Amino acid sequence: MRRCDDVKNLKEADVGLSSHPHILTSSHPPAFILLAPQMGENIGAVARAMSNFGLSDLRIVAPRDGWPNPAAEAMAAHGEHLIKNALVVDTLGEALTDITTLYATTPRQDVLGKPVFSPGEVMQTNITLQGERAGVAILFGPERAGLSNEDIVLCDGIISIPVSAENPSLNIAQAAVVIAYEWFINSRKSGNPEISGVSHHLKMDPRFRGDVSTKAELEGLFDHAKILLDRVNYFREPGKTKLMWQHMRSIWVKSELTSQEVRTLRGMVRAILRLL
Amino acid sequence: MRRCDDVKNLKEADVGLSSHPHILTSSHPPAFILLAPQMGENIGAVARAMSNFGLSDLRIVAPRDGWPNPAAEAMAAHGEHLIKNALVVDTLGEALTDITTLYATTPRQDVLGKPVFSPGEVMQTNITLQGERAGVAILFGPERAGLSNEDIVLCDGIISIPVSAENPSLNIAQAAVVIAYEWFINSRKSGNPEISGVSHHLKMDPRFRGDVSTKAELEGLFDHAKILLDRVNYFREPGKTKLMWQHMRSIWVKSELTSQEVRTLRGMVRAILRLL
Numbered sequence: 001m002r003r004c005d006d007v008k009n010l011k012e013a014d015v016g017l018s019s020h021p022h023i024l025t026s027s028h029p030p031a032f033i034l035l036a037p038q039m040g041e042n043i044g045a046v047a048r049a050m051s052n053f054g055l056s057d058l059r060i061v062a063p064r065d066g067w068p069n070p071a072a073e074a075m076a077a078h079g080e081h082l083i084k085n086a087l088v089v090d091t092l093g094e095a096l097t098d099i100t101t102l103y104a105t106t107p108r109q110d111v112l113g114k115p116v117f118s119p120g121e122v123m124q125t126n127i128t129l130q131g132e133r134a135g136v137a138i139l140f141g142p143e144r145a146g147l148s149n150e151d152i153v154l155c156d157g158i159i160s161i162p163v164s165a166e167n168p169s170l171n172i173a174q175a176a177v178v179i180a181y182e183w184f185i186n187s188r189k190s191g192n193p194e195i196s197g198v199s200h201h202l203k204m205d206p207r208f209r210g211d212v213s214t215k216a217e218l219e220g221l222f223d224h225a226k227i228l229l230d231r232v233n234y235f236r237e238p239g240k241t242k243l244m245w246q247h248m249r250s251i252w253v254k255s256e257l258t259s260q261e262v263r264t265l266r267g268m269v270r271a272i273l274r275l276l
Numbered sequence: 277m278r279r280c281d282d283v284k285n286l287k288e289a290d291v292g293l294s295s296h297p298h299i300l301t302s303s304h305p306p307a308f309i310l311l312a313p314q315m316g317e318n319i320g321a322v323a324r325a326m327s328n329f330g331l332s333d334l335r336i337v338a339p340r341d342g343w344p345n346p347a348a349e350a351m352a353a354h355g356e357h358l359i360k361n362a363l364v365v366d367t368l369g370e371a372l373t374d375i376t377t378l379y380a381t382t383p384r385q386d387v388l389g390k391p392v393f394s395p396g397e398v399m400q401t402n403i404t405l406q407g408e409r410a411g412v413a414i415l416f417g418p419e420r421a422g423l424s425n426e427d428i429v430l431c432d433g434i435i436s437i438p439v440s441a442e443n444p445s446l447n448i449a450q451a452a453v454v455i456a457y458e459w460f461i462n463s464r465k466s467g468n469p470e471i472s473g474v475s476h477h478l479k480m481d482p483r484f485r486g487d488v489s490t491k492a493e494l495e496g497l498f499d500h501a502k503i504l505l506d507r508v509n510y511f512r513e514p515g516k517t518k519l520m521w522q523h524m525r526s527i528w529v530k531s532e533l534t535s536q537e538v539r540t541l542r543g544m545v546r547a548i549l550r551l552l
Contacts, residue, residue, distance in 0.1 A: 049450060054440035078443040120461070162461055164330035167354040174325060177453045185396070185438055 028134035030126070030183060031057035032176060033095050035151060036142040038064045044075025044083065045173030046140070051079030053180035054187070059087040059095040059137070092139075092151065096215035100135035101126070104155040105175055106147045107168055112250045115157045119179045122159050123186035132187065135214065138179055140172055153246050154215055154253060211258040221262050222249055224269045231276055304410035306402070306459060307333035308452060309371050311427060312418040314340045320351025320359065321449030322416070327355030329456035330463075335363040335371040335413070368415075368427065372491035376411035377402070380431040381451055382423045383444055388526045391433045395455045398435050399462035408463065411490065414455055416448055429522050430491055430529060487534040497538050498525055500545045507552055 032050055037043050037060065047058055063069060067088045076083045089095050096102065109116050117125070126133045139155060141147035152158070161178050163170060170178075226245070235241040257265070308326055313319050313336065323334055339345060343364045352359045365371050372378065385392050393401065402409045415431060417423035428434070437454050439446060446454075502521070511517040533541070 048443075048447070051443040052439050052446055052450065054442070077447075078445060118461070161457075162464060163328050164460070166330070167324075167327040169354060170328055171324070171353075174328065174450075174453045177450045178457050181437075181454050181457075184440070185394070188438060 027187060028132045028136070029055050029057065029187070031059055031095075031099065031137040032180075033059040033061065033092070033137050033139045034063070034172075035061045035092060035139060035147065036064060037140070037172070038143045040065055040069035040071030041075045042143060042172050043069060043072040044077075044079075046176040047072070047076040047079040047082040047086075049079075049173060049177040049180050051076070051082055052177075053184035055180050055183065056082055056085070057087075058082045058085075059089070061088075061092050061095050062090055063088065064142075092154075093216060093219050096137070096154070096219070098135055099137045099215045100212045101133065102137050102139055102155045102215055103157050103159045104139050104141075104147050104152045105159045105161070105179070106141065106152065107160065107163075107170075108146075109158065109160060111149060111152050111158060112246060113254075114152060114155060114250070116160050117157050119159055119161055119182040120186070122157070122179075123182045127183075127186050135212075140175065143172055149246055153249050154218070156253060156256075211260065213257045213259045213262045217259055217262045218252065218257070221252070221257075221266055221269075224266050228269050228273055228276075231273065303463060304408045304412070305331050305333065305463070307335055307371075307375065307413040308456075309335045309337065309368070309413050309415045310339070310448075311337045311368060311415060311423065312340060313416075313448070314419045316341055316345035316347030317351045318419060318448050319345060319348040320353075320355075322452040323348070323352040323355040323358040323362075325355075325449060325453040325456050327352070327358055328453075329460035331456050331459065332358055332361070333363075333413075334358045334361075335365070337364075337368050337371050338366055339364070340418075368430075369492060369495050372413070372430070372495070374411055375413045375491045376488045377409065378413050378415055378431045378491055379433050379435045380415050380417075380423050380428045381435050381437070381455070382417065382428065383436065383439075383446075384422075385434065385436060387425060387428050387434060388522060389530075390428060390431060390526070392436050393433050395435055395437055395458040396462070398433070398455075399458045403459075403462050411488075416451065419448055425522055429525050430494070432529060432532075487536065489533045489535045489538045493535055493538045494528065494533070497528070497533075497542055497545075500542050504545050504549055504552075507549065 032046060032055065034043060034046060040063075043060065043063065050056065050058060060067070065071075068083075073080050073083050087095060103117070103122055104111075104114070122138075126136050138159065139147065139151065141151060159179065161170060161175055229235065235244060308322060308331065310319060310322060316339075319336065319339065326332065326334060336343070341347075344359075349356050349359050363371060379393070379398055380387075380390070398414075402412050414435065415423065415427065417427060435455065437446060437451055505511065511520060531537075
């Protein structure tokens, strides 16, 4: 697995210091994260689409056929630099160290009570007159199976691309085209007074206050809390553990905890564990 | 060249009777016309994208590798019925017998003074609260060369998909995804008061009066007029003939002639020719 130089820096950032530039300043194009992609051709086609619409932050988690993948490079056309600079990692967590807002692409709608947005709504939510929110990523599942509940649990929302009921199955690269295109046209009109209403609304959004926790910080809290809950035998029925734990994490994701709040909660967990 | 049953009917309609349902009633999804497409895979990918977004009227003019094309069927996935039902013809004119409003997809902007629209603008122009304009088609050029001035001359406007300046080269199927997606999201909100302003504006548009000429009728006029102009030696400088003729046709396209006006003009041409 090849990794770009950024990984080490990202990991260092994850250890303790959290200096995430969540503030709305100029342009912060979203990252596209491909989880366990199967075909190199599809990875390449996603890179090409991203490049066509001005995106460059491609992250690939556990690609089926290893890395590098010549089929991906061949298909990327003029987007091959995205393939060369892609962050390639083994686990989703490693791709999320600087991500504060994560959207799942899935045709499924009613998953863990997550809010559902159209591609245009997602972009209008994250791009305002003042600029663009940093730390946003779009998560794409493996071609055949798509995203599981386990993957979606960390997401703040679901992107649902409107499609015909007669043929709703979108290829991963086609989905990437639509989302990248919506980002591009919305980022171009970010100086447009039309969306100032949205902008006003977003000032109220806690994720815009500038200190929201990263997904990696949240995962650290989850791991820590799981140790505690296992110790006190909270999950008594093994058959229900997974579902209970998914719902619990979903609640924490929805709470939009700040980095400070995550540290406070972990301190609490640590204090309880010490007494057990 | 295989042709579907519709061709014969279309040709009969072209002979004289013009009963084109240009009136705005419910849904009239646009046709996609592929001019001299090269790769079967691309034809299939366009069919798949159309099908994903509820479009079905695919027309193919002079495909490089003949027809049927197994690569097109394989790539179409659940859109294979579009491939099977496609209208496949030898000349662009044959694909236009019921088309009144034609848009060229090209990255070129300043062609023959044609107005340039974004994909969203095109769809908002043709879909209103009252329904959708019939006889609209989107023209895609061959992969390598794209559309020539000769192809664009018949078009009422250019669709320009906003792309990054660093990698502006969109694959034909990616362009089809964006345009089909824009049609789908706009057709779904056709009952939405947001676009009523557009709707009001369009009532003034002569193309909505219900009697605009088809592209085939216009071509009939052009051919007729060309005979007359050649007879009177209008094009004295052979080197300039093509350009002069392109501009003249462009003017007639812009005039948005009704079927009746085309017949009147052809009657005039016929009368002059009789005296020569």
